[in-house]
Amino acid sequence: MILFKNARIFDGKELREEVSDVLVAGKKIEKIAETIDVTDDMKVIDLEGKVLAPGFIDLHVHFRDPGFEWREDIESGSKAAAAGGYTTVVTMPNTDPVIDIPSLVEYIAEKGRRAGGARVLPGACISHKRKGEYLAELGLLREAGAVLFTDDGAPVKTSKLLRTALLYSQDVGAIIMEHPEEASLTEKGQVNEGRISALSGLKGFPHSAEYIDIERGIALCRETGAPIHFTHVSTALAFKAIAAAKKEGLPVTCDVTPHHLSLDENNVIVSRYHAVYKVNPPLRSREDVKAAWAAIADGTIDAIVTDHAPWHENEKDLPFQEAPFGIASLECSVAVVLDTWLKMGQPVSLARVLELFTSGPAAILPEEWQKLGHIAEGLIADLTVIDLDESKVVDVSTWKSKARMTPWNGEVLTGWPVMTILEGKIFDKGEDNGSNRS
Secondary structure, three states: OEEEEEEEEEOOOOEOOOOEEEEEEOOEEEEEEOOOOOOOOOEEEEOOOOEEEEOEEEEEEOOOOOOOOOOOOHHHHHHHHHHOOEEEEEEOOOOOOOOOOHHHHHHHHHHHHOOOOOEEEEEEOOEHHHOOOOEOOHHHHHHHOOOEEOOOOOOOOOHHHHHHHHHHHHHHOOEEEEOOOOHHHHOOOOEEOOHHHHHHOOOEEOHHHHHHHHHHHHHHHHHHOOOEEEOOOOOHHHHHHHHHHHHOOOOEEEEEOHHHHHOOHHHHHHOOOOHHHOOOOOOOOHHHHHHHHHHHHOOOOOEEOOOEOOOOHHHHOOOOOOOOOOEOOOOOHHHHHHHHHHHOOOOOOHHHHHHHHOHHHHHHOOHHHHHHHOOOOOOEOOEEEEEEEEEEEOOHHHOOOOOOOOOOOOOEEEEEEEEEEEOOEEOOOOOOOOOOOO
16 A cells, blocks of 8 residues: 555545645555544555646557557557656557558557556547548447547648548447548648748648638538547647637537647747657647637636657757658656746646646546546546646656757756656666556
């Protein structure tokens, strides 16, 4: 048994001001009380007022497995996630082969169980072969363990297919995640359309490309009544559209990334177009960053996701126009968000920020996983300890991820996850944890 003393608990809804004790027995939370007496069979950890939150959940990671394991694999990604404070992640299906048949969903789930880090839940393709021509077998994929459906990396090719997917998703009990981009407007795009595209001469991603696809999804959501989730939303225009849909009562949710909450197009310019800042959707304007935080404050945003997109250094460290899109951040993403939040003067409550890592994403998952975003007696002991006073340098040489290129390498960030508990077991960042999933 593990006894956490003097914990400031965020239970998924509220951040308690008073400290409490939490007893973990086996894989579950056995007791929460103002004080719990110590017995000889307990390992006692005094949190000294640090925040104890439900284990963090990331709805959007790329573990490159199968097919691109030199960039990342399920074991390295799972352990990187746990080192970064995450207890559950959802893998994207744009692998080789793509995850569009039940046996490949089972492959992801089984490798995840043996990985020794965060719980790995498989995302599966909306369309067969991820080609956007016809629907994959969503029912069979769901039965095999898929928790959401997405053709991430690209939008669903046709409105007809997206409409059909939404209708089927209601029957199988897993949400459609849309990558919001009108591809005809972003072809050969490199950066945000705006100041940076004007200065550089590089083709830009117009804000309308994101907005148009989101409005398409909202219209189909309205018609079908099926929930839809928009991932890595990045523009003020898009947040406004999603807020209006929510006000209308539509089952629309969205997420945002740490890089779109902390960086903007000026970082690309100042870096002299270093490829480490190249990402899709691109880093936007400072006004869009402010709009993202405003959308957190008003409830428009439901989750923060990393969109962890690892590349081998030889693939990523190229001239900007030749480099692939993607930022690796699993092991520093929580700190990036908390550090930004602190430097901005805490524009929203800490509870609101923590919600976006816990109960917010949990609510988007199928019903059987939704309790993961909460702390209560009897629930699985997936927990994350946060120290808001912890300051340290981001050092990629210590990462468990195979990725070694991130915009924050060498930066001092404040506010870190300092302990991750996976089904009642403390993840040791310095050791081989082996399998801890039944």
